[in-house]
Amino acid sequence: MGVAVIKLKNPPVNSLSLEVLTEFVISLEKLENDKTFRGVIVTSDCPGIFSAGLDLTEMCGKSQAHYAEYWRAVQELWLRLYLSNLVLIAAINGVSPAGGCLMSLTCDYRVLADNPKYNMGLNETLLGIVAPSWFKDTLVNTVGHRTAERALQLGLLFPPAEALRVGMVDQVVPEDQVHSTALSVMAQWLAVPDHARQLTKNLMRKPTADRLVKQRDADIQYFLRFISRDSIQKSLRVYLDKLRQKKG
Numbered sequence: 001m002g003v004a005v006i007k008l009k010n011p012p013v014n015s016l017s018l019e020v021l022t023e024f025v026i027s028l029e030k031l032e033n034d035k036t037f038r039g040v041i042v043t044s045d046c047p048g049i050f051s052a053g054l055d056l057t058e059m060c061g062k063s064q065a066h067y068a069e070y071w072r073a074v075q076e077l078w079l080r081l082y083l084s085n086l087v088l089i090a091a092i093n094g095v096s097p098a099g100g101c102l103m104s105l106t107c108d109y110r111v112l113a114d115n116p117k118y119n120m121g122l123n124e125t126l127l128g129i130v131a132p133s134w135f136k137d138t139l140v141n142t143v144g145h146r147t148a149e150r151a152l153q154l155g156l157l158f159p160p161a162e163a164l165r166v167g168m169v170d171q172v173v174p175e176d177q178v179h180s181t182a183l184s185v186m187a188q189w190l191a192v193p194d195h196a197r198q199l200t201k202n203l204m205r206k207p208t209a210d211r212l213v214k215q216r217d218a219d220i221q222y223f224l225r226f227i228s229r230d231s232i233q234k235s236l237r238v239y240l241d242k243l244r245q246k247k248g
């Protein structure tokens, strides 16, 4: 039925490095241009981890030029996913904080494995950083304003039952059924004529995407100013050190 699977593979935690973001956009573009494909299942090849989100090492101790290049790549992936003409289904087979969660929120439907460790949410505030407005918009469009407001301020990571309750995911299923469920949901979405579904998706999503498109450069400048602050760099270093020390 013309369904591709994109499996994220950047061990150990599928962090969204510049290289991963770039490759993801290229793969998506190829699938968009190949008319034999109508749908994509986005999943992970790293056991227990869907994606650890944006790669913190790309946002810490690097040059301004690097931050700008990285942020443009983050914007590009979000825009491509959010406005994709393909049916995108996230088969979430692991934990998905921040950028990992965002990626799944751009999909048309989310199936999450029922494992209490597989938390998801936009936890940026816990790192001492702030989810950008378009991250916030994506969450609001999924779970509504009040739930998003509380989740964003507290940096909440929702376990599967809670994620389902607030509407962050559409289905929670046993871990060994995530892929088959994604496939059967895909069949249901592909039963709808493409042109009607695509125009409807565009109608729902374009106003949100346009807000970023209209101010992409300003958004990059804003990110540069924010991420270059000493206090923000310090927060990120402390957070990364904590992650590294966990093992020791």
Ligand SMILES: CC/C=C\C/C=C\C/C=C\C/C=C/C(=O)SCCNC(=O)CCNC(=O)[C@H](O)C(C)(C)COP(=O)(O)OP(=O)(O)OC[C@H]1O[C@@H](n2cnc3c(N)ncnc32)[C@H](O)[C@@H]1OP(=O)(O)O
Pocket: 012, 013, 015, 049, 051, 052, 053, 054, 055, 056, 057, 095, 097, 098, 099, 100, 123, 124, 127, 129, 130, 131, 132, 133, 222, 223, 226, 227, 240, 243, 244, 245, 246, 247
């Ligand atoms: C007004 C606003 C204006 C502008 C906006 C400005 C700023 C906002 C910018 C960006 C928004 C940010 C979005 C993000 O996505 S930030 C990333 C958030 N991610 C997390 O908090 C997850 C962190 N990781 C974890 O919690 C765990 O690693 C995880 C549960 C995923 C897996 O645990 P596990 O025990 O299996 O592995 P670890 O031992 O913890 O990690 C292994 C290895 O990987 C490194 N690691 C983990 N996560 C990341 C990451 N996101 N980026 C880079 N590296 C990561 C970890 O340090 C370990 O490294 P090492 O010790 O060297 O092996």
